[in-house]
Amino acid sequence: MLSIAGSDPSGGAGIQADLKTATALGVYGAAAITSLTVQNTRGVTGIHPVPAGFVADQIVAVLTDLEVAAIKIGMLATAEIAAAVAEVLRARPGPAIVLDPVVIATSGDRLVTPEVTAVIKDELLTLATVITPNLPETGTLLDHEPPTTVAEMSLAAQELRTQGSAAALVKGGHLGRSETITDVLADADGVINFSGPYVPTANTHGTGCTLSSAIASELASGRRLRPAVEAAKNYLTGALRAGADRRIGSGSGPVDHLWREQSR
Ligand SMILES: Nc1ncnc2c1ncn2[C@@H]1O[C@H](COP(=O)(O)OP(=O)(O)O)[C@@H](O)[C@H]1O
Numbered sequence: 001m002l003s004i005a006g007s008d009p010s011g012g013a014g015i016q017a018d019l020k021t022a023t024a025l026g027v028y029g030a031a032a033i034t035s036l037t038v039q040n041t042r043g044v045t046g047i048h049p050v051p052a053g054f055v056a057d058q059i060v061a062v063l064t065d066l067e068v069a070a071i072k073i074g075m076l077a078t079a080e081i082a083a084a085v086a087e088v089l090r091a092r093p094g095p096a097i098v099l100d101p102v103v104i105a106t107s108g109d110r111l112v113t114p115e116v117t118a119v120i121k122d123e124l125l126t127l128a129t130v131i132t133p134n135l136p137e138t139g140t141l142l143d144h145e146p147p148t149t150v151a152e153m154s155l156a157a158q159e160l161r162t163q164g165s166a167a168a169l170v171k172g173g174h175l176g177r178s179e180t181i182t183d184v185l186a187d188a189d190g191v192i193n194f195s196g197p198y199v200p201t202a203n204t205h206g207t208g209c210t211l212s213s214a215i216a217s218e219l220a221s222g223r224r225l226r227p228a229v230e231a232a233k234n235y236l237t238g239a240l241r242a243g244a245d246r247r248i249g250s251g252s253g254p255v256d257h258l259w260r261e262q263s264r
């Protein structure tokens with residue numbers, strides 16, 4: 001599994017989360033870094049994008065050497081980086097692509113320039129096996145208000161498919177506290193809800209990164225999309241539960257990626 005994403009020095013999101021997730025799921029993880037961030041559990045205070053050509057070179061180096069079965073795309077930082085990633089991947093079809101259209105961190109900090117969304121819509125959406133926006137990202141991609149109910153998430157997921165994505169998983173983490181938390185997948189077979197228990201914790205830093213890299217890892221292991229999403233959500237719920245009471249950092253802490261190892 002190749003992660004094309006930004007670096008989070010606090011270790012809970014970005015490539016750090018993606019590599020922990022792949023490892024925990026028994027998949028070899030590689031990483032092409034799109035940007036360095038200055039970030040901790042309290043927020044993001046700096047972004048240093050990698051030159052677009054150098055991002056492309058990293059991806060080509062991995063794809064021309066390792067047998068990559070699935071790619072996760074996360075933070076793209078600038079339109080130039082997004083366009084370079086699209087160009088490289090268009091020229092090398094094959095791996096499944098999980099596109100997490102990262103715009104804003106849970107802390108409220110913007111992670112990409114506004115122009116990135118247009119490149120995602122125009123160039124990356126059609127390359128994706130599945131796109132995994134949260135509610136605000138769904139609103140941005142569709143140019144309307146974010147969904148506020150599971151029924152609206154279902155309509156939005158189907159609308160994203162009409163924009164060119166083979167499948168869309170609209171994540172419900174921003175719907176607020178309830179007994180269950182539901183993500184909605186629209187694919188060629190229709191619409192399906194993935195519901196799991198809501199885990200009451202402030203330690204949700206990197207949940208979107210963890211989910212998308214878990215889906216990519218499960219696809220790399222040979223699962224089809226629906227079973228891959230189900231397995232990824234179960235893994236994430238376990239990691240949220242195991243990390244719920246940890247005190248790593250003073251803000252929104254990371255999930256416990258290695259929870260399965262510890263429960264052995
Ligand atoms: N408190 C929670 N309990 C259980 N699952 C959660 C919780 N918060 C988020 N999730 C799950 O984490 C994943 C990411 O959700 P979301 O917060 O919507 O995305 P992002 O992290 O990209 O903003 C989704 O599968 C969502 O259902």
Ligand SMILES: Cc1ncc(COP(=O)(O)OP(=O)(O)O)c(N)n1
Pocket residue numbers: 005006007008013014015037039074075102104105106107111204205206207208209210
């Ligand atoms: C480097 C980097 N990439 C992505 C994110 C956003 O992570 P995500 O899992 O979508 O959400 P939160 O961490 O904000 O809950 C990030 N923070 N850093």
